[in-house]
Amino acid sequence: MDRILYTAMSGARQSMEQQSVVSHNLSNVDTAGFRAQLHAMRAVPVQGDGALPTRVSVAASTPGADLTTGAINQTGRALDVAIDGQGWLAVQAQGGDEAYTRRGDLQVDGNGLLTSVGRPVMGEGGPIQVPLGAQVSIGADGTISTIGAGEDPDALVPVGRLKLVNPPQGELARSDDGLFRPIAGEDEAPAALPADEDVRLVSGALEGSNVSAVDAMVSMIDVARRYEMQTKVISTADENAQRANSLLSVQG
Numbered sequence: 001m002d003r004i005l006y007t008a009m010s011g012a013r014q015s016m017e018q019q020s021v022v023s024h025n026l027s028n029v030d031t032a033g034f035r036a037q038l039h040a041m042r043a044v045p046v047q048g049d050g051a052l053p054t055r056v057s058v059a060a061s062t063p064g065a066d067l068t069t070g071a072i073n074q075t076g077r078a079l080d081v082a083i084d085g086q087g088w089l090a091v092q093a094q095g096g097d098e099a100y101t102r103r104g105d106l107q108v109d110g111n112g113l114l115t116s117v118g119r120p121v122m123g124e125g126g127p128i129q130v131p132l133g134a135q136v137s138i139g140a141d142g143t144i145s146t147i148g149a150g151e152d153p154d155a156l157v158p159v160g161r162l163k164l165v166n167p168p169q170g171e172l173a174r175s176d177d178g179l180f181r182p183i184a185g186e187d188e189a190p191a192a193l194p195a196d197e198d199v200r201l202v203s204g205a206l207e208g209s210n211v212s213a214v215d216a217m218v219s220m221i222d223v224a225r226r227y228e229m230q231t232k233v234i235s236t237a238d239e240n241a242q243r244a245n246s247l248l249s250v251q252g
Contacts, residue, residue, distance in 0.1 A: 004237045007043075010058040012230040014041050019223045026216040033082075033102030034209035036066040037174065065174050070102075070208040079106040081138050082207040083164070087199035088172070088180065090122035090163035090192075098122060098192040099179035100165060100172065104206055108136065114144070114160075119179075123160040124195065130159055138162070140200050164199035 021039040028034040041058050072082045081104040083089065088100035107115050112132045114120070120127035123144075130136055134146035142162035147155055172180040181190040 005234060007058065008230045008233040008237065011041075012227055012234070014058050015223055015227040015230060019220065019227070022216055022219045022223060025211045026213065026220065029209050029211045029213045029216065031103070031209050032105050032206045033070070034211060035102065035174070035180075036209075036211045038064055038066055064170075065180075066210055067169065068210050070210040072202055072205050072207050074205045076204050077105075078135070078137055078204065079108070080104055080204055080206050081106065081162075082202045082205040084140075084200045084202050087164050087166045087196065089116065090165060090195075091116050091179065092120040092122055092127060093175075093177060093179055094119070097181075097190065099175065099177075099181050100193070101179055102207055104201075106138075108132075122163045124163060125160075128160040128162070138201065138203050140203065141197070142199070142201055162201070163195050164201070165193040166196040166199050167193050 018039045018041070021037050025036045043058060069085070072084075081089075083102055083104065088102060089104060090098055091101055093099040101116060103116055105116070106121060108130055109115055110132075112129050114128040114130055122128070128144060130144065130146055131148060133149040135149075137145050137147075137156075139145070142164050143158055144160045144162065145156045145158045147153060147157070167182065171182055173183050175181050182193060184190045
C-alpha cells in the first residue's frame with residue numbers, strides 16, 4: 001500500500017511545481033522575446049535507509065527552455081529591435097557579468113545609457129552611451145547612429161554597435177534572473193561569448209513570446225486534473241488501509 005502513497009504523493013507535489021511553471025509561462029505570453037520554460041517528470045527509486053525496490057517517487061526535471069523563435073511584430077519605434085533568426089542580444093546583468101536576451105524593447109535612461117529593462121546593453125567595448133536628446137537609429141547589423149537635436153539628417157554619426165552573439169544550440173541556460181548564460185562547470189564562472197557578425201536585426205519591430213496562450217491554458221487544466229487524480233489516489237489508499245485494518249483486527 002505504501003508504494004501507492006509514495007508515487008501519488010510525489011506526483012502531486014511535482015504537479016504543483018509544474019503548475020507554477022505553466023503559470024509563469026502564461027503570465028509572460030505578452031513579454032517580448034520570452035522563451036517558454038519546459039518541465040518534465042520522471043520516476044526515480046526512493047533513496048535512504050530502508051529503501052525498497054517497490055518504492056518509487058516522481059522527480060521533476062527542467063530540460064531547459066523552448067528556444068523556438070516568436071512572431072516578429074512591427075512597432076515603428078526606433079529603439080525596438082528584433083533578432084532575425086538565430087542570435088542573442090548581450091546585456092550587463094545586475095552582478096556585472098554579461099548575459100543574453102532576445103528582448104529588444106530598448107530605452108535610453110537619463111544619463112544617455114542604452115538599456116533593456118533597466119540593464120545596460122553591451123556593445124563591442126562595453127555599455128553603450130548615446131547623446132541625450134539625439135535621434136537614434138539602429139541598423140540591421142546592430143550599428144547605432146544618432147542625429148543631434150536640431151541637426152540635419154546628413155549629420156548621422158555612428159556611436160556604437162550592439163553586441164550580438166549566436167552560440168551553438170544547447171550551450172545557453174536560463175538563470176534565476178530570466179537571462180541566459182553559457183553553461184559552465186560548478187566552480188567556473190560563465191565566460192562572455194564572442195560577437196557574431198552574421199546575426200541580423202529587424203529595426204522598428206519586436207519579437208513576441210513563443211508561449212501559446214491556448215496551449216498554456218490547456219496545460220494548466222491538464223495539470224490541475226492530474227493533481228486532483230493523485231490526491232484522490234492518496235485518499236483511496238488511506239481508505240483501503242483502514243478497511244484492511246478493520247478486517248484484520250480481533251473483535252473482543
